[in-house]
Amino acid sequence: METGFRKWIIVITIITSTIIELIDTTIVNVSINTMSGNLGASLEDTAWVITSYAIANVIIIPMTSFLAEKIGRKQYYIGSILLFTLASAMCGFSTNLWELVAFRFIQGVGGGALLSTSQAILFETFPPKERGMASGIFSLGIIIGPSIGPVMGGYIVDNLSWQWIFYVNIPIGLMAALLSFIYLRPTKGAADGRRIDWRGIFLLAVGVGALQVVLERGETDDWFAATYIIVLSVVSAIALILLVWWELTTAYPVINFRVLKSATLSISAVMTFVLGFGLFSAVFVFPLYAQRIIGYSAFQTGTMLLPGTLMAAMISPFLGRMLQSGLRPQYLIITGFLFSAIFGFFMSKSNLATGSAYFFIPLIFRGLGAALLIVPLTALAVSELKPQDIPQGAALNNMMRQMGGSFGIALINTYISNRAAVNRTALVAHVTAADPATQMRLQGFVGNLMAHGATYLRAMQQAIGGLENTVVRQTFLLSYMDAFLLLALMNAFCIPLVILTIKKRKAGAAPQKQVVVSDH
Template sequence: MEMSTDADPIGAENLPTPHLLAITIAVMTAIILNVLDITIVNVALPHMEGSLHANSNQITWALTTYMLAMVIVTPLTGLLVERFGQRHLILWSIAGFLLCSALSGQSHSLPEIVLWRFLQGVFGASLVPVGQAILVQSYPREKRGIAMATLGMGTMLGPIIGPVLGGYLTEDLSWRWCFYVNLPIGVIALLMLFFYVPDFGRSDHPRHLDFLGLFWMTLGLGGLQLILSLGDQDDWFSSRFIVATAVVASLAFFLFVVRSLSVRDPVVDLRLLADRSLTLGSLGIGLFGLALYGTMVVLPIYLQSYMGYEPQTAGLVMAPQGIGSWISMWLAGRLLNRGASPRLMIIAGVSLGVLGTWLSLRYNLKISPAWIVWPGVLRGLGMGLVSIPLFTLAFTTLSKAHTPAGSGIFNLMRNLGGSVGIAVVSTILTEQAQVAWNQMGGHINLFHSALQSYLRAGGLTRGPLAWQIVGREQGRQAAMLGIQDAFAFLLLSFVAILLIVIGMRPAERP
């Protein structure tokens, strides 16, 4: 259905440069806050346990509920834009996000933090897709590459600075400042958008909300998110709860698809997936999210738990990956504006990502920080050259009227890819470390000359203390093998992006 707008998107190409700059900065700031809140809380979880009277398993719901709300609400973006317009939607989303951030910071119990984090995710879910749509329709076609590159820099900045910023705030102030930090920055973004962003996307005849379809979608996506979030700690399908949740979610997804294809105005227009570029691009961004968030899981564990880095130091060592992404995204935007092939840029990006991740397969427990920095830079350069051209290819054949709905699907897959990446990498780290422990344990022989030399070098004799030290070292080495297996999985995800791009249509030249 074509949408009539209060401001014609074509007319937006005449917006003065200061307005475009203000819109870009405000949108990027809002998106940074949204993406940042996925990772900034990670390092604060141990500090939150005591304040909120929760154990280590219960406190993870502060993360799970945020992701759950994001996954459920993101596909509704197109419908919300039709009813309220992009300007009103992003303003209310930021205002609600900031309010829930403040309420999350003042929480004094687990139910409080779970409730406010869920609502924070509800309000924040539309920020990325609506922000993308606003920039697409605000900029003339020949300048959209730079706009998308700037936006992409914001989405990449959040996961990079989240751990280090969270570490500083938690140790120097309080875990509550992981939420309060959103307020001053968010208010500035809100004011800039209020004064400068035009109103696109509102329809004179918006679709009716399909409540039954919304119910099935919520049940399916909610069940999937619960499985991904709790599967590792509950041993996946060994848990009756996980099995029951999987059955319910599968049935709900089936009924949701049937409902979406049989009604005139579905909650999410799955018919848009008939556009091959959007479908393959969404799969590609899902794999990209898997690689990005999977890396953000394995590196902090490796650096803090096994290399002995403090949270701030670990964040600083990981930051060059974000710098590499910034550089390559800026370059990608300029190359796209000059007519460069998005396919070739993605091939180059995948190659750099593969190289950086392949170098990570050589990690051990004695490497210098430089071995963390340079593979991270290569991986970041690759990610920057993948994300923006992939967005360009995904929306090559999609009409402007369908851009908000398509962007909702696109970002839903990025969020799901991130959830899958976090779950799979966590499982690999746990299970492969256990496999390696069992395998190494079978080769430990009390009379082996290497073991005797190891004990003599440490001034140890056979006894409880010696076996405790040997067992601890065996656990560290087993964990290191699990980390290498996780990087191998992430390497395959980069290669899979390349296979998907091959089937996509080339982008139209401006």
């Protein structure tokens, strides 16, 4: 535990490291088109820049506790910052797509390690009674990072070049490494002669890596219509089953699944998965809707997310204090799911004429909902763990959030595509030569084009093209509305689950107390 100036320097360093790692999960999304053109690659291939980072993140996160204990937390943390920073520089220097993909994977290895190690360091910096406050502070990075990524990415791509989305990490990373070297307490790696669990590391890398590729690329290649998706799904299932069996039987596991005996951690992990699903899906769907349907630029879209993000950042420390004062986290979680459902419901009622002012309130609800979920879930996950188990519990909880985000983006993308096919069929059924409204609109297009000098044949061709564009736009508008409604329902359905959880925990409290007494 730290006090005074040293304590708050560590806090600032930790939050900065968390933010730059999570910024890089979304900052690249808005520059894919630019990268594709500059590197001479297809959009499909360029998407591997995003996929490789996500794969590395999810593989390394559950290993962070083991590696930090083996190497020493301070050394591992500083090494991860430096690896992330060096890989960021090499991403900017890349001259072809596959160089960039390789360095993004390395960047994800360094960045993924920062997330859980940062949380563990932050919890050790605060005394146990202030861990609610620590959770509130840590959540700032989780909320701010993904939300400001598109803003920064849009601004940089519009005003500089795509390489600068990586170069901006260099001075921040070097400063974070320097402050960590000066202010973090020295730690030693384990010197007990324990062997490294190479089999567990291999199974984890294969299982999670294959699953992540399936989730990231499934929609692009029509899921199980592609042979490699089927093969990777089978490989992932086998590897993950073997991983759990091996880690529960080996003496020195790379992932200590035994901490999941804590009912609180297990329940929190499930809720955190749902949180990741909704959080990352909303950040994925809203920019697509705003840019493709409403016509906003990447920078405009990012700035619309900022008020909700700032509101969430403002209340997070207060939520931590409320938890410290004894407020049950479940009540905040219920409110968080309710606010997230309100966001999805409001968004599902927008249309092509909706202005930016309409989005302000629902996006505020989104930000508040994220804060009300992240802060208590982060605190609840490790609340009943022994100090030595907190790093492993934090790592597993963070992995569930990242996995929830991967599942969320993959499934919501598939859902939008499926709904687009259904909605187009429904719309086209009404756009026929016998429909008076269609004929009136078509003739209006033709008359307007002929008035501007087009021949009748040319005007008719352009009018049919304009009608098709209208159908396409309306199709995707309805599909995005369906996606927002799905997110609203998913969050609403979680509320009864949390209520049941409260009842179960109350019922289990008395027997647990009796066991403790009998042990004494």
